[in-house]
Amino acid sequence: VYGNGEWHTRKHRASKRRTWRKLHLAIDAASHDIVSAELSMVNVSDGEVLGDLLRSLRRNVDRVTGDGAYDTRDCYDEIAAKGAVARIPPRENAQYWEKGHPRNSAIILMHQFGLKHWKEKSGYHERSLAETGVYRFKQLTGDKLTSRTFNSQHTEVMIKAKVINTMNMLGMPEYR
Template structure:
């Protein structure tokens, strides 16, 4: 994402997506006016660092699959990346190839889909995850590869919706793209001022 203040260290990036309503249309509006749901939602894709900074953002229609936004998300990231993590929706060979082309030194941590079996057609890093999970189990694999860092992307989604709501206000796609870019820039500004510290109550 352009305008992010850079430093000399590397970041771990997590990809994720969430839905945003288009200018207030909701399920009741769809039912009453027979509006197709695909017209009333956009999908916001984010690339979030382990420092809670949003490094990339892409807005698409609702039917765009998560993995299809990978190239556009990677294109916006100028930082040194040590790890890229995502959920099973991104477990595709082309995602591994795209991430590896942009960040050759980064670990790619994506849990394989349950129905997959090892074969030479899969990306080598994808195959390595299959073998390790079969040998050690899913939980051990997650702990070994620090998969828990992916929760930062989920936190970013919650921060976005709690701050700006779960709907877009602009009507045209081009303006909606600007709207989410501005919103993510504001969140990054908040992050630069300091994240809240949470403590367990006693």
């Protein structure tokens, strides 16, 4: 949740006493609402949290779009359990999975026409709306947490998400 300076400090082992948390958001592309949010420790991967994000939803989900970090069997299983279609770019050296797996068609399309074509055909561009949602979250509520304990930080994030959703309900900007 801290800015990239904190991430950079952690990655390159510079000494700082602060630690950082990872905020995972599930955003509805149509309404721009944050439909699910999870806060995790720095050592938890994005793919590990996807199941928690999806299982907490009480709504129908027709598609899940994520970056290559979600290209795991567990993520595809969680998405299939929700009855949704996965829009996840396979890794560059991706191998085929069992026959009939939906990921295989993405690999075939990418091998034949390239990543750009797959992105256009699959609607992967909707992921940019999620990135915009994260940007909006940070700009409107700040990129730091004031609470000290993990549980309080989790509550703080949920309150911030509710604030963003309330603002969305009041009206989004119109572009002409």
